[in-house]
Amino acid sequence: AMAEAAGSGTGGSPEPGPGPGSGWRRPHGPLQRYYGPSAAETAEAAPDPADINGPHFDPEVFLNKVRSECPLGQLLAREAALGREIRALDSDMQTLLYENYNKFISATDTIRKMKVDFRRMEAEMDDLAANMAAISTSSARVSAALQDRHRRGAQLAGVQALLRKLQSLVEVPGRLRRWAAPGAEPARALRCHARARAVLRHYRHLPSFRAIEDESQAIMAELAQRLRARLRDETLEPKELSECVEMLLQLEEPPEELCQEFLSHAGARLEAELAALEAELPPADPPSGTAATPPPASDILDFVDRGSSSFVGTLCLLATSYRSLFQGHPGAGGGRLESFAATLTNRYFQLLERRLALERGLGDTSLLVRALDRFHRRLRARVQRYLRALQTFFLGCLGDVRQALAAPRPPGKEGPGLPDLLATLAASVLGQLKAVLAYVQLFTARDVAFASLPYFKGEFCVAAVREGLVVAFLRWLCRTARAFAESPPERGAPAAPPALLLLLARLCLDYEATTVSYVLTLTDEQFPPQDGDPAVTPAAELCAEARAAAQRLLDHYVQVQGAAVAQMLRKSVETRDWLGTVEPRNVRAVMKRVVEDITAIDVQVGQLFEEGVRRAQSSDSSRRAFSVYSSSRAPGRYAPSYTPSAPMDTHLLSNIQKLFSERIDIFSPVEFNKVSVLTGIIKISLKTLLECVRLRTLGRFGLQQVQVDGHYLQLYLWRFAADERVVQGLLDEVAASAAHRCLDPVPMEHSVVELICERG
Amino acid sequence: LSSSAALEGKGQLKFTSGRWSPHHNCTQIATANDTTVRGWDTRTMRQIYCIENAHGQLVRDLDFNPNKQYYLASCGDDCKVKFWDTRNVTEPVKTLEEHSHWVWNVRYNHSHDQLILTGSSDSRVILSNMVSISSEPFGHMVDDDELSDQEDQHQEEKVKEPLQDSVIATYEEHEDSVYAVEWSSADPWLFASLSYDGRLVINRVPRALKYHILL
Numbered sequence: 001a002m003a004e005a006a007g008s009g010t011g012g013s014p015e016p017g018p019g020p021g022s023g024w025r026r027p028h029g030p031l032q033r034y035y036g037p038s039a040a041e042t043a044e045a046a047p048d049p050a051d052i053n054g055p056h057f058d059p060e061v062f063l064n065k066v067r068s069e070c071p072l073g074q075l076l077a078r079e080a081a082l083g084r085e086i087r088a089l090d091s092d093m094q095t096l097l098y099e100n101y102n103k104f105i106s107a108t109d110t111i112r113k114m115k116v117d118f119r120r121m122e123a124e125m126d127d128l129a130a131n132m133a134a135i136s137t138s139s140a141r142v143s144a145a146l147q148d149r150h151r152r153g154a155q156l157a158g159v160q161a162l163l164r165k166l167q168s169l170v171e172v173p174g175r176l177r178r179w180a181a182p183g184a185e186p187a188r189a190l191r192c193h194a195r196a197r198a199v200l201r202h203y204r205h206l207p208s209f210r211a212i213e214d215e216s217q218a219i220m221a222e223l224a225q226r227l228r229a230r231l232r233d234e235t236l237e238p239k240e241l242s243e244c245v246e247m248l249l250q251l252e253e254p255p256e257e258l259c260q261e262f263l264s265h266a267g268a269r270l271e272a273e274l275a276a277l278e279a280e281l282p283p284a285d286p287p288s289g290t291a292a293t294p295p296p297a298s299d300i301l302d303f304v305d306r307g308s309s310s311f312v313g314t315l316c317l318l319a320t321s322y323r324s325l326f327q328g329h330p331g332a333g334g335g336r337l338e339s340f341a342a343t344l345t346n347r348y349f350q351l352l353e354r355r356l357a358l359e360r361g362l363g364d365t366s367l368l369v370r371a372l373d374r375f376h377r378r379l380r381a382r383v384q385r386y387l388r389a390l391q392t393f394f395l396g397c398l399g400d401v402r403q404a405l406a407a408p409r410p411p412g413k414e415g416p417g418l419p420d421l422l423a424t425l426a427a428s429v430l431g432q433l434k435a436v437l438a439y440v441q442l443f444t445a446r447d448v449a450f451a452s453l454p455y456f457k458g459e460f461c462v463a464a465v466r467e468g469l470v471v472a473f474l475r476w477l478c479r480t481a482r483a484f485a486e487s488p489p490e491r492g493a494p495a496a497p498p499a500l501l502l503l504l505a506r507l508c509l510d511y512e513a514t515t516v517s518y519v520l521t522l523t524d525e526q527f528p529p530q531d532g533d534p535a536v537t538p539a540a541e542l543c544a545e546a547r548a549a550a551q552r553l554l555d556h557y558v559q560v561q562g563a564a565v566a567q568m569l570r571k572s573v574e575t576r577d578w579l580g581t582v583e584p585r586n587v588r589a590v591m592k593r594v595v596e597d598i599t600a601i602d603v604q605v606g607q608l609f610e611e612g613v614r615r616a617q618s619s620d621s622s623r624r625a626f627s628v629y630s631s632s633r634a635p636g637r638y639a640p641s642y643t644p645s646a647p648m649d650t651h652l653l654s655n656i657q658k659l660f661s662e663r664i665d666i667f668s669p670v671e672f673n674k675v676s677v678l679t680g681i682i683k684i685s686l687k688t689l690l691e692c693v694r695l696r697t698l699g700r701f702g703l704q705q706v707q708v709d710g711h712y713l714q715l716y717l718w719r720f721a722a723d724e725r726v727v728q729g730l731l732d733e734v735a736a737s738a739a740h741r742c743l744d745p746v747p748m749e750h751s752v753v754e755l756i757c758e759r760g
Numbered sequence: 761l762s763s764s765a766a767l768e769g770k771g772q773l774k775f776t777s778g779r780w781s782p783h784h785n786c787t788q789i790a791t792a793n794d795t796t797v798r799g800w801d802t803r804t805m806r807q808i809y810c811i812e813n814a815h816g817q818l819v820r821d822l823d824f825n826p827n828k829q830y831y832l833a834s835c836g837d838d839c840k841v842k843f844w845d846t847r848n849v850t851e852p853v854k855t856l857e858e859h860s861h862w863v864w865n866v867r868y869n870h871s872h873d874q875l876i877l878t879g880s881s882d883s884r885v886i887l888s889n890m891v892s893i894s895s896e897p898f899g900h901m902v903d904d905d906e907l908s909d910q911e912d913q914h915q916e917e918k919v920k921e922p923l924q925d926s927v928i929a930t931y932e933e934h935e936d937s938v939y940a941v942e943w944s945s946a947d948p949w950l951f952a953s954l955s956y957d958g959r960l961v962i963n964r965v966p967r968a969l970k971y972h973i974l975l
Contacts, residue, residue: 563817687861691881691937694956737956 508550562684573692578702686730792819835863881937
């Protein structure tokens, strides 16, 4: 009964459901196709008549299936759901219809409006077409009417131009004659002729033109003649010479001939100048040995200046004009110029050398470089070459100084003193720097068009001149000076002589003190930097570099000299037989050598550096009691007797003493005065002696010999040192170490020691 | 006496110092005579390399780097300590100029070869840290899988740059020339120095540096 009721229940209720549902389902089809899932999905789904959403839906089948499968509750739920869905779909469809309906209406309105507008436009277009037709016809008529006149007008204009040209041509001879007359302006004549020449040549076949051409040719030939005559004139200035040659070139004279003429004329002129310079020199072979040669009329620097300004200036001017003139012409051999220049400059240098040989002064090897510099017109390259020229000059100076120092002094003639050398070195370098600056200034003055550009000025003045040239040179100077101090002597390369080191040290010091600032202010005056330029190197930096270089050089000098003396001492200690030596009768020769060397160094350093401060010596310093025992140091409480137990006491005492005395720094940096330098050297030598003595075993007489030597050194070296206690202390150490190394330490009597030293 | 070699040349040539090389299976010796350092092969008694003009004057002492095969240190009377690579003897790898008189001794630490001890007759003992030419120029490197996560992050944060060479300490306890310095074989952080006045001073490497090297 329940099942039946369920079955009838299920059979009853869904019947009205699918009825209206299936009726509504038909319009759903196309809409669903448009909006619904993709065709692929529906195609792939198996044709299922019971599928309510499928295309093959069969209501009978569906109903049967549902009735058989689902329980009552589910059927009721299904019906409610279906009803809901139907209502939803209904409202959707209405919305869609409304929207689309509005769109259709508006579309129709728009189209109607467009139709109206187009009709109006069409009318206007027709009017326009009619007007255009009318305009074109009338314009055609107008141009036809004016055609004729136009043609005639053009023709007349052409004729007039031609006539004007002809007239100018006809006037050419007259003008040429006027301008080519002696004393007038040949330049204008040339220009005029150049212009006319082309035309004349083209129309040569016409007799009238021919006449004109011939006449002008004649005049120009005459002009050329005159120019040539002028060319041969001796008193011609180089500028005028170049002008002449330029004009002759324009006149199509053969360039080779002109080359020759130019060079010969220039040569004559330069020869004249060289002769003038030569006249100042005394004759080439002075009688040897005597000082019969009269003192040269002018100072060496003066000579160089005059020579460079007149000779080199002329030469450079000529060379540049030659280059510019004959550049475009092939076959006008630059080689000829070079050979020409070379011969002349060689002669110049010969003269220079002769002049210089008299004074043993400093060579000017850079002039050639500078002269050749000018043949190029590149800014930076030029400035850099100046720099290199300065460098080579400085190296040349140094080389000469070295030669001067190393050259054996001829008998009877004093070699150049160190201060003189220094003065000349410094002065010449400075002079050279100034000269180079002047040359560079000349360059800026000449190229006026360039110089007026502020960009050029700023960059050139600051970057190129100040930084590139001056600062770079100063830096390079410091660097090379320092390089002397640094490299150890390599195989084959000779080490720098110590005097050179000293000289360079002094030079750097002077540079740091005064010269750097002077040079920089000078540069700034001549080449004022603009505002907003890249940073310039301040003078303080360069001064610091110079000082550092000077310090290194001086330290190195001290080391080198100290090493030389130390080597002597070391060799003397190592090669002597200390065990079997005899009783000392005199001071060893090597000690005397040492004292002599140190005296010589003292003199040498004294020439360049000032004395320095020394500690005030006590009154009995030169006669201080010198003994192995520390009795002189102790307050006198310990008896100066030597017993086997005493070594402990003296040793302990010396240690305690050392605690209170200052430690001696052997290789400390040296100050810029003579006393400090010598103290450094003495310290190095004595310390070496100490270390060497400690490595040997001495016999009794060996110890006594050491004692004698030590006393001798102390007698003579105390006055060189800044603090005599240093010398004293080191020598005491030597003696103490010798005593420790001695097999039979019996010191000599002090009075005997003094006697020997005074005798030696 | 198993084998001998003679030095040929002008004048009286003397050997001033010699040292066995700890590498190469004990077949190499380095000697110093005057200003030259020579390396010899004891199997053939021939010269392997020759460092000319090692120091301006006398070469006083040599030492081999215990961890790096070809490295050698020498010191001399020009107050410098120079480190050489024996494969390229034209130029020293490094030069130390800390002393103001002759350097009598140079010693590498046996285990940490960046610690160098030098003693000189200016009465000073200088301990230097030559990291850039040691066997660990970047400090102590640890394998990644040995680290835990936390340590890993720390390691990444540290910037891997070669450490700078420097003088660690200058010991001025002596009053006279120091003629010998040695490292202790028992404790790699102890060293002793002996001076002319009979003073023996024993020192340690500063603790901060020790921990820095170890960790």
